Amino acid sequence: MNVSPEHTHERKPEHVVQGIGVSPGIAIGPAFLFERDHHDIERYEINPGEVDGEINRFESAVQKSERDLNKIASIAREKLGEASAAIFEAQALMLRDHALYDSVVEKIGKEHCNAAYAVASVLNQHRQNMLASDSEYFRERANDLLDVQERIVRHLRRGKILSAVDHDSIVVAETLTAADIILFSRRNILGCALDYSGSTSHVSIMARALNVPAIVGTHGISQSVESGDQLILDGLHGRVIVNPTPETLKRYRRRLDRFQHLVSEHKQIVPLPAETRDGHRITLRANLEFAEELPLLKEYGAQGIGLFRTEILFLMQGRLAFSEEDQLKTYRRIVENVAPETTTFRVLDLGGDKMLPLGHREQNPFLGWRGIRVLLDKPEILFPQVRAILRASTFGPIRILLPMVTQIWEVERFREALDQAKAELREEGQPFDEDVPVGIMVEVPSVALMIQRFAAAADFFSLGSNDLTQYTLAVDRGNDLVAHLYDELDPSVLLLIKQTAETAERHGLPVGICGEMAGSPRAAPLLVGLGLRDLSASPVFLPEVKRVIRSMKLDDAVCLADQALAAPDARAVGQLLDEWLREHAPDLALLLSGDPGTEENKQ
Amino acid sequence: MITREVTVTNQAGLHTRPASMIVRTASKFQSDFYIQKDDYEINGKSIIGVMTLAAEQGSSLILVFDGTDEEAAATAICGLFEQGFGEAR
Numbered sequence: 069m070n071v072s073p074e075h076t077h078e079r080k081p082e083h084v085v086q087g088i089g090v091s092p093g094i095a096i097g098p099a100f101l102f103e104r105d106h107h108d109i110e111r112y113e114i115n116p117g118e119v120d121g122e123i124n125r126f127e128s129a130v131q132k133s134e135r136d137l138n139k140i141a142s143i144a145r146e147k148l149g150e151a152s153a154a155i156f157e158a159q160a161l162m163l164r165d166h167a168l169y170d171s172v173v174e175k176i177g178k179e180h181c182n183a184a185y186a187v188a189s190v191l192n193q194h195r196q197n198m199l200a201s202d203s204e205y206f207r208e209r210a211n212d213l214l215d216v217q218e219r220i221v222r223h224l225r226r227g228k229i230l231s232a233v234d235h236d237s238i239v240v241a242e243t244l245t246a247a248d249i250i251l252f253s254r255r256n257i258l259g260c261a262l263d264y265s266g267s268t269s270h271v272s273i274m275a276r277a278l279n280v281p282a283i284v285g286t287h288g289i290s291q292s293v294e295s296g297d298q299l300i301l302d303g304l305h306g307r308v309i310v311n312p313t314p315e316t317l318k319r320y321r322r323r324l325d326r327f328q329h330l331v332s333e334h335k336q337i338v339p340l341p342a343e344t345r346d347g348h349r350i351t352l353r354a355n356l357e358f359a360e361e362l363p364l365l366k367e368y369g370a371q372g373i374g375l376f377r378t379e380i381l382f383l384m385q386g387r388l389a390f391s392e393e394d395q396l397k398t399y400r401r402i403v404e405n406v407a408p409e410t411t412t413f414r415v416l417d418l419g420g421d422k423m424l425p426l427g428h429r430e431q432n433p434f435l436g437w438r439g440i441r442v443l444l445d446k447p448e449i450l451f452p453q454v455r456a457i458l459r460a461s462t463f464g465p466i467r468i469l470l471p472m473v474t475q476i477w478e479v480e481r482f483r484e485a486l487d488q489a490k491a492e493l494r495e496e497g498q499p500f501d502e503d504v505p506v507g508i509m510v511e512v513p514s515v516a517l518m519i520q521r522f523a524a525a526a527d528f529f530s531l532g533s534n535d536l537t538q539y540t541l542a543v544d545r546g547n548d549l550v551a552h553l554y555d556e557l558d559p560s561v562l563l564l565i566k567q568t569a570e571t572a573e574r575h576g577l578p579v580g581i582c583g584e585m586a587g588s589p590r591a592a593p594l595l596v597g598l599g600l601r602d603l604s605a606s607p608v609f610l611p612e613v614k615r616v617i618r619s620m621k622l623d624d625a626v627c628l629a630d631q632a633l634a635a636p637d638a639r640a641v642g643q644l645l646d647e648w649l650r651e652h653a654p655d656l657a658l659l660l661s662g663d664p665g666t667e668e669n670k671q
Numbered sequence: 672m673i674t675r676e677v678t679v680t681n682q683a684g685l686h687t688r689p690a691s692m693i694v695r696t697a698s699k700f701q702s703d704f705y706i707q708k709d710d711y712e713i714n715g716k717s718i719i720g721v722m723t724l725a726a727e728q729g730s731s732l733i734l735v736f737d738g739t740d741e742e743a744a745a746t747a748i749c750g751l752f753e754q755g756f757g758e759a760r
Contacts, residue, residue, distance in 0.1 A: 158718055166714065194723055212722075391760075
């Protein structure tokens with residue numbers, strides 16, 4: 069939330085903008101404001117004598133766009149695979165498409181209008197055609213035209229885009245596409261801070277994969293920052309400090325040193341087990357979305373995959389008809405890579421905030437048709453996925469995880485479908501593992517409260533702390549007016565976690581947690597103290613979590629959890645965690661301490 | 672001029688990748704190439720055109736080739752459709 073909208077040109081006051089840290093790290097440098105300017109393409113007349121010049125400008129913008137897109141396609145192929153590279157290749161083809169190129173040249177010549185307007189008006193017509201399609205996929209592809217338009221227009225306006233992004237700057241933007249961040253990472257940008265997009269968006273995932281510190285969901289940083297403003301980007305806390313005072317800068321330079329030191333230590337910690345000082349082993353798994361992220365498992369020392377979200381695979385495919393064979397290819401590659409460790413596939417979790425609409429709008433999507441509710445209604449999506457997962461199970465250990473379960477019969481219905489798929493595969497002579505475990509996400513309070521009811525139906529539990537928090541506290545954290553009420557550390561959420569962990573243990577069922585909380589080194593002792601022994605998070609967060617685990621004793625963690633459960637509110641819990649960390653892992657505490665001011669006092 | 676009728680057989684329809692394949696292949700030939708769907712006709716050498724067809728699996732299309740190498744062009748393009756663009760059906 070931007071604190072100071074003032075634009076005094078003498079000495080700008082320091083202010084802090086809070087967002088969500090999606091890629092850890094600290095960056096200090098000047099802001100570069102990256103503007104998306106398709107909103108205001110004006111038409112203006114040019115003189116007949118200027119027509120040739122305008123067409124030349126257009127040609128040169130097309131050439132530059134071609135170069136951009138070819139480069140993006142080749143990086144995308146390397147980092148994300150063929151499917152996403154194809155999108156950029158197609159965009160490159162569009163540039164010389166006569167439906168675009170010739171029409172624009174003709175329009176400039178006939179109407180004596182500026183090139184940017186001609187591009188926008190020609191593409192707008194085509195876009196309308198696509199938007200009229202019944203198919204969600206083709207409606208989405210209309211965005212490709214918009215991307216192409218923006219790219220050309222940007223080149224027309226500034227002459228060049230990328231050289232304008234200075235090396236060693238922090239990119240500030242409303243939002244970025246995956247393509248943008250791929251290119252920027254090649255310019256060695258220090259980090260990026262965005263108004264929109266969530267932690268599981270493409271751009272966030274790319275930022276992590278490319279090791280670019282990033283903050284999203286700042287709600288308006290691009291309005292409160294100007295190019296050249298000095299910034300500190302703190303990806304660990306999801307915070308940007310604008311125009312820091314010399315003292316703050318000094319403090320953060322020290323922090324940066326410490327962070328770099330910690331990162332170098334991570335290399336040593338990766339091969340070590342996640343074991344408390346008194347010998348209790350904790351399993352640390354990875355949350356993944358792309359097969360291309362697989363190398364991160366080794367790099368950050370993950371023991372298999374605790375949550376493989378399959379939504380992005382479907383999204384990149386373009387539509388829900390993602391064939392069994394194509395799914396199998398991807399799943400097999402993942403499973404083979406992860407074996408002998410286990411891969412946990414969560415079946416398609418549509419609805420809620422997941423951006424894969426089925427031509428369908430709801431008043432209240434988080435309480436609506438999502439997760440398992442959709443799948444059980446859509447056997448044409450369910451069966452190919454279940455069959456593909458089963459067939460992949462011959463290549464390594466697999467678990468299946470069901471999203472958004474609220475009723476026992478939902479698990480039973482899923483098992484019936486699973487049995488039917490198994491029977492078909494047997495008949496077809498396709499091999500598969502007969503004993504693939506089926507678990508459920510625990511993300512709704514009713515499930516967590518009476519988790520014993522599900523003990524007979526499920527083989528394991530996985531706590532989804534993000535949704536569990538928002539359903540427990542009745543807070544949509546995407547809603548600015550109430551987002552401040554969202555806090556995973558709320559004692560009521562902790563109590564649900566504890567009950568789930570204890571009940572699962574009593575029934576001899578494995579239980580883990582795969583929400584963002586699991587990747588927080590601050591929360592790690594608390595989660596272990598609440599009874600969890602299995603944490604799954606984005607791989608980049610695992611070394612720090614492991615560091616904390618290796619520095620603590622189980623008894624101390626249990627004691628901390630008891631204190632937290634007795635605390636009046638989330639704030640008090642946060643303070644307990646900070647104190648605990650300062651005592652047990654002072655290096656890390658300095659980096660992670662909630663308020664940068666308090667750190668100074670501690671030194 | 673040659674006219675051929677084809678059906679889109681691959682599951683995903685004429686999405687980005689098949690559309691690129693059609694345009695790239697068609698551009699190798701001199702002949703003009705048009706695709707008709709319902710009452711709508713587009714230039715088959717235009718990726719934007721092919722995308723605006725929004726042709727899903729099961730769509731029936733009329734392909735029109737006109738020029739000196741129309742036979743070869745028709746064979747090449749129909750071949751792509753027959754193979755379902757090398758994708759799942």
